[in-house]
Amino acid sequence: MKKLLIILLLAVVGYFLTVSMSNIKFGANRMGDLSQPKTVGAFYLSKTPGELSVANVITAIVVNYRGFDTLGEVSVLFLAATGLGSILYKKKKKGEHIPTVNKPSSALLQAGSKLIFPAILVLGAYVFIHGHLTPGGGFQGGAIIATGFLLMMMSYKDFTMNHSVITWVESLAGITFASIGLIGLIVDHSFLENFLPIGYINDLISGGIIPLIYVAVGFKVAAELSGVLDTLLSIKEK
Amino acid sequence: MMEIIKYIGYIAIGIGSIFLFLGALGIYRMPDVYNRLQAGTKATTLGAMSTILGVGLVEPTWFVKSLIIVVFIAVSNPLSSHALARGAYRASLTPFMKKKMDAYESEIQNEKED
Secondary structure (H helix, E strand, O other), X not given: OHHHHHXXXXXXXXHHHHHHHHOOOOOOOOOOOOOOOOOHHHHHHHHHXXXXXXXXHHHHHHHHHOHHHHHHHHHHHHHHHXXXXXXXXXXXXXXXXXXXXXXXXXXXXXXXXXXXXXXXXHHHHHHHHOOOOOOOOHHHHHHHHHHHHHHHHHHOOOOOOOHHHHHHHHHHHHXXXXXXXXXXXXXXXXXXXXXXXXXXXXXOOOOOOHHHHHHHHHHHHHHHHHHHHHHHHOOOOO | OHHHHHHXXXXXXXXXXXXXXXXXXXXXXXXXXXXXXXXXXXXXXXXXXXXXXXXXXXXXXXXXXXXXXXXXHHHHHHHHHHHHHHHHHHOOOOOOOOOOOOHHHHHHHHHHHO
């Protein structure tokens, strides 16, 4: 009876999925003529290469056209990290070290994570440095770097994050983001306006302020998420 | 010569797909955590490596990249399955079959005595 119900439910969901999917014409040009854009998407697609010379249009929208929104997102993440830290804050005695894992992990995992950790850091840095060329960006790269730190925390009992370093990195990255926006306000009359030469499309140094902002966002997200993970792992079950 | 390499690549992709399918089947069919881990990580390690290497052979410009990915999978996949199995054992999940010999248990005992 239960199985029958499940099959029936799946059939209903499948039917509506098929109906709604069959209306989408895959591969059809739904943007229309890019030289005379009619939709917002077509407008961005037609303007981005000339105005900003950024290969990844999504990055151009997120960081440049809607850069203020991204600043807000970064501060939401900052607030979340601060809130977690203030709720779970535990005063440590001087020199006291709270281990992140109860039991030591196996020698195999320790050796392997030593091998993988640099590769994860390089991948994360690649993702946020190439945010304007390939899919990815500051948030994704920062999250990848934080997973690398999580791996180290879980495999080494006495791996600690230096919280003052985390705070400094986070603050400096945030200040960089805001001050880039302020320079744009001073030079070009509006907040987060592009004031650097845009270069040529598909070059590493192109797109004006976009790579700078994404590097700052990458560092900020990596520091925040690592701090959050460290705080969460240091709770002890009673 | 290029044609032959291309067909070797297609064969590698085919072998990889078969292994990935068998891994998925194993996860569905096997009775307990350890057997499922075995199916889900051993078979998919070979499957993913073979598929990606095959893609590198079909498209020679991607060969170096695919080789790097293969090395990364070869390092990380067995490692994660080891950590998962160890975690499952430490969480006292019993194997499906009655165990006759358990080398790891005595090792844990030794660890506790140290």
